[in-house]
Amino acid sequence: MSTGILLPTHKALVQEVYAEPLVVKTVPTPQPPPGAAIVRVLYAPIISYMRDVYNGTRKYPYPTPLVPGTSAIGRVAATGPDAVLLKVGDLVYFDCTVRGRDDSSAIMLMGITQGGGEGSKMLMEGEWRDCTYAEFVKAPLENLLRLDEKRLCGSPADGGLGYAPEQLTWVLQAMVPYGGLRSIGLQAGETVIVAPATGSFGSAAVVVALGMGARVIAMGRNPEALAQLKVLGPRVETVRITGDVEADVASLKRFGKIDAFFDISPPEAQNSTHFKSAILSLRNEARVCMMGGLLNDLPIPHQFVMRNDITLKGKWMYSRADCQALLNMVTTGVLDVREIAQVVETFKLEEWKKALDAAAEQGGRLGKMVIFTP
Ligand SMILES: NC(=O)c1ccc[n+]([C@@H]2O[C@H](COP(=O)([O-])OP(=O)(O)OC[C@H]3O[C@@H](n4cnc5c(N)ncnc54)[C@H](OP(=O)(O)O)[C@@H]3O)[C@@H](O)[C@H]2O)c1
Structure with missing residues (x-):
């Protein structure tokens, strides 16, 4: 295990009761067990219809209490003992789509929905529930894709593509x-x-x-x-x-x-x-x-x-191979979205109501994103 600065507690948005308003709470920061890493969340996008997910309109099934969220950009803060590639400080894309390790047909989205079957319900009720509208998230190792920060965010003069890291939330x-x-x-x-x-x-x-x-x-x-x-x-x-x-x-x-x-x-x-x-x-x-x-x-x-x-x-969601292939397209420049991906507004967790409204109003157009910076 490699550990950076892992404070014992951190701030998270929590929904205590299904469809009820969210609250900002101080919650314990988990240590990374085998098969997981703890990630400091930097930029967590808000999907245009998130408001309707958490106010119950969409009737997405999920257990409470829940830390909401979705895929995000962050930095590895600590890794479990079996991590072989990820290191503390790496910039990563965290994908919220979790599959059963012993049954890949069990699929759920951390922080959003437990999906359909019994297996996916078990996954979300157990280990992988809380997501990225928090300062830290515990993520399965296989859901973290290491970003080539020098290439993606470096200056074009040094062979970089010059993305601002928050623009990479468009990958979601x-x-x-x-x-x-x-x-x-x-x-x-x-x-x-x-x-x-x-x-x-x-x-x-x-x-x-x-x-x-x-x-x-x-x-x-x-x-x-x-x-x-x-x-x-x-x-x-x-x-x-x-x-x-x-x-x-x-x-x-x-x-x-x-x-x-x-x-x-x-x-x-x-x-x-x-x-x-x-x-x-x-x-x-x-x-x-x-x-x-x-x-x-x-x-x-x-x-x-x-x-x-x-x-x-x-088709529901995508595979890990799809994730890596798409990131390769962005990293090589085959898919160039530097002029398209645009963060239009950023919010703190305390501003969650304004943030969900803003995402509903302006997050649904080409390249535009509203995000939390927890
Ligand atoms: N299968 C999966 O893995 C997966 C993953 C993510 C999302 N989804 C689904 O995909 C849906 C769409 O996502 P999105 O991000 O594009 O949603 P969005 O940002 O909310 O945009 C909604 C789109 O639907 C159009 N629309 C709304 N009402 C319509 C109507 N009555 N007739 C025709 N078009 C209408 C809107 O057109 P206007 O511009 O004219 O308003 C807009 O293009 C989500 O609601 C979600 O259920 C599926």
């Missing part, structure tokens, strides 16, 4: 669509519809698909937000969701053969027509990735899917 938004687009084998030169493309994960999907070499048709309701995406480059086309399926299929088909459709609908888009129009515009043997968070069932254009050998693929 990119990991989700990367996992989804990779799961349907998106290839360079292919054309993919992203819809809705104007939210935080949706707009990140456009950026990531471009980085993977694809052409993107960004679909959404908001013409101004679509215009911002169009500026990303000549491989971006935009189509408005008008609610008229026939007209929207015609608009999509103007761009020729379409190989894939990436759906990232929020629950509010349950009755949106884009799901149907996007599928009906696909080529034979196209692939659909369903990553949206719809709460109710959706009608599928069954005959079209059957006659055209369409693959429908559900």
Whole structure:
């Protein structure tokens, strides 16, 4: 075990009772057991719909008391005895997606949701519950990805990319669509519809698909937000969701053969027509990735899917290999988001209410992030 300055207690945001207001508390700082490290949280992003998670609107299942949070950027403060790569002081990306070590089908998101099965519930009720809206977080070693700080944050004069470390929190938004687009084998030169493309994960999907070499048709309701995406480059086309399926299929088909459709609908888009129009515009043997968070069932254009050998693929989150591959794209500069990733507001833990409101109001657009600096 290597230990830096590990104070016996630290400050954390805590939800004592499900859906009740959060409180800032002083809590014990854990020592790192085997298989874990303690990370000093530096920049913890706030997802645009976090307010609806913690006020109970989204009905995400999680146990309380809970330290909320999500993936974050931090520095290793102490490691368990079996760490072989991570050292105290390393800048790391902490990924909140935890899998059972003896059953990888048990998946949950620390600080957010225990997911579906019994195994994931056990994981969250036990060792891996509390997340990053705190000064320190205890993280599984395999959830910490060491960042090449010199390359990512160093000055361009020294071969660095010049990212401010807080900009790297954007990786959280990119990991989700990367996992989804990779799961349907998106290839360079292919054309993919992203819809809705104007939210935080949706707009990140456009950026990531471009980085993977694809052409993107960004679909959404908001013409101004679509215009911002169009500026990303000549491989971006935009189509408005008008609610008229026939007209929207015609608009999509103007761009020729379409190989894939990436759906990232929020629950509010349950009755949106884009799901149907996007599928009906696909080529034979196209692939659909369903990553949206719809709460109710959706009608599928069954005959079209059957006659055209369409693959429908559900996807929750991403693998560790996806995480490393995406970070490699950023570190090598293949995916350059220096002009896109932008922290628009930072908050202290005590300001949690203002912070969750700000994330809901301005965190959902291309590259924009609201974060805690605990
Ligand atoms: N599978 C996974 O692993 C995974 C991971 C993370 C998130 N998700 C899901 O992905 C969802 C979307 O994420 P996000 O970050 O893009 O959300 P967001 O920032 O809240 O943006 C919501 C998007 O949905 C659009 N929208 C809202 N109501 C709509 C409607 N009635 N019809 C059509 N479009 C509508 C918005 O369009 P406007 O710009 O027009 O308002 C915007 O593009 C989340 O709510 C979550 O459930 C899934």
